[in-house]
Amino acid sequence: MTADLISRARAGDGDAFRELTEPHRRELQVHCYRMLGSLQDAEDALQDALLAAWQGLAGYEGRASIRTWLYRIATTRCLNARRAAGRRPARAWNIPGVEPPEPTRLGEIVWLEPYPDALLDPAPLGPEARYEQTEAISLAFVTALQALPPRQLAVLVLRDVLGFPAGEVAAMLDSTVDSVTSALKRARAGLRGRRPTPGGSPAxxxxxxxxxxxxxxxxxxxxxxxxxxxxxxxxxxxxxxxxxxxxxxxxxxxxxxxxxxxxxxxxxxxxxxxxxxxxxxxxxxxxxxxxxxxxxxxxxxxxxxxxxxxxxxxxxxxxxxPGPGRAASLPAPGRAASLPGPGRAASLPGPGRF
The missing domain is CATH 3.10.450.50 (Nuclear Transport Factor 2; Chain: A,)
Known part of the structure; x- marks a missing residue:
């Protein structure tokens, strides 16, 4: 079935390409979010990755699964975004009529955005993953990830969050297993001082x-x-x-x-x-x-x-x-609006929409 979809997609069938990639779209978006800390940036990176996959499908040799191949492309796009100088800058205080007290400190991860639970991929993490699903998407964890150097961040997410074997991660990053192991060790050390992710309680x-x-x-x-x-x-x-x-x-x-x-x-x-x-x-x-x-x-x-x-x-x-006495139309609990948001392209170049 997969081979047939690949063959059709290579021949220019946009529907076949969507059928091939759609099962992985949500988890790839979450991956991009962990890498970038911003929902909007994650969606941009995902769209770039899908376009690159569409354009580069002829070069897919089948030595790795489609899922692994897509993760490699998405990770590369996220690393490029992390290294770019265009991350959103800090914004000045803008609440009229309110003078804020002196802050304890000034944060550096000003591009952080929340991620709707309704968009989370329900699929379990890989067998080697070190983090539980809830911790792996928590704001404390995602914030801590943003402070890591880009390559260490990529290795830690691919190995400890998603559970990819070291050999596959090395292939994704055009690196060696020794290099991946070293980067993972440094990344884990870099996270040791982060705020822990607390648990909930019946209360x-x-x-x-x-x-x-x-x-x-x-x-x-x-x-x-x-x-x-x-x-x-x-x-x-x-x-x-x-x-x-x-x-x-x-x-x-x-x-x-x-x-x-x-x-x-x-x-x-x-x-x-x-x-x-x-x-x-x-x-x-x-x-x-x-x-x-x-x-x-x-x-x-x-x-x-x-x-x-x-x-x-x-x-x-x-x-x-609306004011009191007028019914407000709100989404059902747990539902989120679809992306991309206002002002962002809803389709990609090339045949069809991905």
Missing amino acids: GAAVVTRFVRAYEAADVDALLALLTDDVFMSMPPMPLEYQGRDPVGRFCAAIFGAGRRFDLVPTRANGQPAFGAYLRTPSGARTGTGLITVTLDGERICALSRFEGSVLPFFGLPPSL
Whole structure:
């Protein structure tokens, strides 16, 4: 069956090419996301990889599976993107009427974006994978990956996350097994100091419910009672980062003290609870200002991340909600909008759409 599809695709049959590659599309997008930390960049890299695969299918010799061959192409495109100088820069504070407190530090991974759970590939990782599915897509892990040199990042994801054998990884990267083994050792050492990925608990749902109640009521004291002592807050693409209950409390007090009030709409991102944040306006309408992710550590919240409102469409969330008394049309829980997003090409050159 695969040989027939390859033969037809080589003859210019776009439908055959799509049938050949579609079973791997979702996992390839997740792979590109781990490599790049940005959903939009991942989709761009995936589109480039599929186009390269279409154009280079004549050179496929069958020595590796189609899946492995596609991973090789996608990894190369991601490495090229990582080495490019055009990553999105940090953005200045842009919330009117609010003066943020002094941050604990300025973050460097300002291009980070959340990934909708609805787009995650349900397929299990490879037999040699060292990371569980949830940890392998968590924001803490993806952020830590971005700090690795590009080649070490590629080796660690291919070996420890996806479970590809060392020989296959060496072939993907035009390298040797010894070089891959050395890069993997350095990459693992580079991750040792990262923040651990906490686990949830049976009380997690109750904690999230209390978080929503406190946030929507602008109750800073109730919010702080839910946080760990070393809670961490970030807000890409703004580089401001706050570490500890008191700094996070001062930030929340500045937001709520300016009179800003929000309604939260639940979704999920990177295997954890997330919420579209909608600012209440005097007219009664509510404007989408961002997406907040919540990381749980037992019965407390250990991390909060706030992303810009531009990511809301990826989660199937609208740019605004109507005022009270008017029904809002929201996606069913767990559903995400299809990519690419606004302003990005929906098709590739060449026969058909991939």
